[in-house]
Amino acid sequence: MSSSSTITTFAPRRISVGASFLFALVCLVALVGVPAYGYFVGYSWVDWTMFGLLYVVTGLGITVGYHRLLAHRSFTCPDWVKGALLVAGGWALENTALKWAAAHIRHHARCDEDEDPYNAQRGFWFSHCGWVVLKDPFRDQDEKYVSRLRQDAVVMWQYRWYVPIVLSGLALPFAVGYLYNGWRGGVGCFLLAGVGRTFFVLNSTFCINSVCHLWGSQKYGAADSSRDSWWVSLLTFGEGYHNYHHTYQSDYRNGPRWYNFDPSKWLIYTLSLVGLASSLRTASDDPS
Ligand SMILES: [Zn+2]
Numbered sequence: 039m040s041s042s043s044t045i046t047t048f049a050p051r052r053i054s055v056g057a058s059f060l061f062a063l064v065c066l067v068a069l070v071g072v073p074a075y076g077y078f079v080g081y082s083w084v085d086w087t088m089f090g091l092l093y094v095v096t097g098l099g100i101t102v103g104y105h106r107l108l109a110h111r112s113f114t115c116p117d118w119v120k121g122a123l124l125v126a127g128g129w130a131l132e133n134t135a136l137k138w139a140a141a142h143i144r145h146h147a148r149c150d151e152d153e154d155p156y157n158a159q160r161g162f163w164f165s166h167c168g169w170v171v172l173k174d175p176f177r178d179q180d181e182k183y184v185s186r187l188r189q190d191a192v193v194m195w196q197y198r199w200y201v202p203i204v205l206s207g208l209a210l211p212f213a214v215g216y217l218y219n220g221w222r223g224g225v226g227c228f229l230l231a232g233v234g235r236t237f238f239v240l241n242s243t244f245c246i247n248s249v250c251h252l253w254g255s256q257k258y259g260a261a262d263s264s265r266d267s268w269w270v271s272l273l274t275f276g277e278g279y280h281n282y283h284h285t286y287q288s289d290y291r292n293g294p295r296w297y298n299f300d301p302s303k304w305l306i307y308t309l310s311l312v313g314l315a316s317s318l319r320t321a322s323d324d325p326s
């Protein structure tokens with residue numbers, strides 16, 4: 039007699055020195071430098087306004103541009119709208135749209151398996167941010183997921199210009215703060231609306247991979263660990279309805295009901311009303 043048990047093994051992963059250094063730097067400045075500057079010098083209304091504006095712009099760049107437009111093709115739009123969304127997404131410091139979409143498509147295709155880049159079966163911290171600082175041994179699989187995106191001139195334009203785009207996203211709050219209050223204003227706005235905002239957008243995105251695969255309801259199916267979390271939607275412009283999203287991946291909405299807080303779907307729908315988005319996809323067996 040022997041009791042059966044499932045032993046889950048994971049491929050060993052080594053530390054990624056470059057990613058670890060960058061991530062540690064952002065965390066250190068956001069968690070120590072930003073509060074210290076606020077305590078000793080203080081932030082102006084311009085700093086807080088830029089923090090809020092850039093949180094919204096860069097967050098929507100990820101959810102609408104990187105995620106619903108590129109990874110899931112849930113709508114189409116003119117190239118200049120796509121370019122604007124990919125610049126906004128690039129300012130979130132979440133890698134190029136090409137690499138982000140590749141990893142995300144693999145997450146859907148291999149959810150909860152070792153090949154899942156954010157596999158929540160490895161626990162909260164791995165799925166939240168551990169995957170950022172560890173080398174991914176399955177990255178070479180990604181090419182098959184993004185061969186279509188390599189044909190997209192706007193995606194490849196963002197890929198080539200990614201570093202200048204990231205730097206412009208940090209230079210912008212510095213410039214606005216400098217115009218308002220010289221060097222002191224520039225440094226303050228850079229810290230709060232540049233680094234602090236990047237830290238908050240990163241962590242809200244990470245919550246979708248961690249929280250939304252560990253806690254919440256599974257109204258639309260239990261084929262994988264995805265869950266709906268309304269409060270994550272408040273932070274992520276609607277992406278917390280993750281169980282619905284995993285079930286109906288190409289739907290331009292993540293929160294399908296009219297009362298679901300999903301500003302990303304509202305933006306896509308509004309763009310369609312003014313002729314800047316088309317071919318909005320919804321699930322054919324839409325439960326709403
Ligand atoms: Zn997921």
Ligand SMILES: [Zn+2]
Binds near residue numbers: 110
């Ligand atoms: Zn997705």
